[in-house]
Amino acid sequence: MRKKYALLGLALMLGSLSLKAQNPSKFIDRANMNLSVKPGDDFVTYSNGNWVKNNPIPAKETRWGSFNQLRDFNINAVKTILESTQGTKALAGSVEKRVADFYAAAMDSLAIEKLGFTPIQSDLNQIQSLQFKSQIVTEIARLRKSGAASPLFSFYVGQDRKQVEKMVPQLGQGGTSLPDRDYYLKSDARSLKIQEAFKNYVSTLFQLIGTSEAQAKLNAESIFQLEKKLAEAQMSRVEMRDPYKTYNKFAFADFNQKTPAFNWAMTFQDYGTNAPDSMLVSAPKFFESANKLLIETPIETWKTYLTWNVLKSSAAYLSSPFVKANFAFSQVLSGQKVQTPRWQRMSSLTDGTIGELLGQLYVAKYFKPEAKARMVELVANLRKAFEIRINQLDWMSAETKQKAKDKLHAFTPKIGYPDKWKNYDGLEISSTEFYKNVRNAGAWGFQENISQIGKPVDRSKWGMTPPTVNAYYSPVMNEIVFPAGILQFPFFDAKADDAINYGGIGAVIGHEMSHGFDDSGSQYDKDGTLRNWWSKEDLAKFKAKTELLGKQFDAYTILDTLHVNGKLTMGENIGDLGGLNMAYEAFKMTKQGKSKTKLDGFTPDQRFFLAWAQVWRGTTLPETAAQLVQTDPHSPNEFRTIGTPVNMDAWYKAFDVKPGDKLYKKPEDRIKIW
Missing domain, CATH: 1.10.1380.10 (Neutral endopeptidase , domain2)
Known part of the structure; x- marks a missing residue:
């Protein structure tokens, strides 16, 4: 089973990204907050209440929040790139030409309408010609190999x-x-x-x-x-x-x-x-x-x-009756009001299909080398902070601690974009035949994958494209990966103060590192091998702590009788708990983290936790929320906002949260794992 966990003398050596923000309110805007609410009663509303009230979910979306805003920015950036390739005199076979042709064919709705369902007619005829049971498995193989279906x-x-x-x-x-x-x-x-x-x-x-x-x-x-x-x-x-x-x-x-x-x-x-x-x-x-x-x-x-x-x-690639039927069904699942514009769907499809061709153009225009350099520094700082926290654990033996640190030291970080681009050799892309392009890409992808049997593992490969607003951890690779798309505000900004960057991308880095030590990832050793490295006693203590975290999230209600599934979301919840604690540890070693100086009226620690909260601000349509609670290993954003802070003593101190406040947990009940 392919596994990727997506996001979504050390103490004195950690550097500071940027000691002063040029415009602090750009990074924590009071207008987005509801300061009439006590943070200890409702930290979600306190930190983002007015933003949620003033930012309804657009009709073409099923959710709206920081991730969606950044994805919206990125897809518009991708659109700009794709439209700039149209009508250029790019050489045949060049990156620009291949990307231009794929998008041109995808946007030629008149040609697509004329074809109706004729692009799949030969497949339908082939299926109807089957006469014997033995031919069924042969046809299944043909459909998969040809990119038609799986x-x-x-x-x-x-x-x-x-x-x-x-x-x-x-x-x-x-x-x-x-x-x-x-x-x-x-x-x-x-x-x-x-x-x-x-x-x-x-x-x-x-x-x-x-x-x-x-x-x-x-x-x-x-x-x-x-x-x-x-x-x-x-x-x-x-x-x-x-x-x-x-x-x-x-x-x-x-x-x-x-x-x-x-x-x-x-x-x-x-x-x-x-x-x-x-x-x-x-x-x-x-x-x-x-x-x-x-x-x-x-x-x-x-x-x-x-x-x-x-x-x-x-259906999504044929004439409009098929596309409309496809959307009508998805509306029931998601509650989305109107179809996403064609340019957006086709821009996303181009990224999803030939993302490392498009990615080269995206990185050249939108990703600065200094962003990568700062991320390298942040990853190093978070790794140091994690080691400090492992050394301080009171529930783990010295022997298991050493093995945990060995695994941490073996992490491979990938930042921004691949060192070696996939060039899609042999993939034919037409400027006029949209469905054929989709099929060719499916067939090419199958062939590329199956050709890996018996070959050495290619550790240069990426599982996400550069414009992606996400990040992931791979247990078998023991690598943490951060595409260029996520390295923007509210996660990261070169001009922001440390509290913002550590509460944002720092916590994301820590989250992905923590996946190597969550209830599933922790079963892989430093080489990425599924092999136990825990003592029996330490493993029992770890499981007892994860059970407490599961119960905490089980208690959160989404809609009417629907609750968060603490077992399904366990890995991501451990990722958040470890990641934010790790980011806070690293933040406290920076100059700003050690100070008490307020920026725009907030202390450094308050800014750190508010940065975390604004990453997860947003709302979700009820239909989508009901679907996600069954299928998504991530907890809903509002519970990611509070689920970790309520277990951190620093949050209580930062916002003066006291007994009697609705979110208050006794110190002995606060869950500490990593």
């Missing part, structure tokens, strides 16, 4: 978690269309509404390719029932967080024997490669159930299912 299960080539220098094929559960298995299995009003909308969506797409309304409705019911059986066989998201539970290595022959209907030898032949010696399977019971379904389900049902997979994978 039916029934997930497949990729990645590092073996117990032999991290080996690249091996990995199989995962899949086959469903709704965001989570529980959408099929629950019968509450919210789930039933989504199930009905899903069936309507399936029916609509079938009718758009000429299926009668009556048959389209039968198809929709058939697909829902088949996907429901697949959902019943899937592991839950909480179960999938266990790296040992999802590590199941099979000799190729043994797994072939266990799931013969898949005919893996033929599948790998269809993929264009030799059968491997072994495979990693995250959910073996899912494949046993899917194997049974392949045998027992009529071929006509499978043909309908494969047709659906082509339709849902292509």
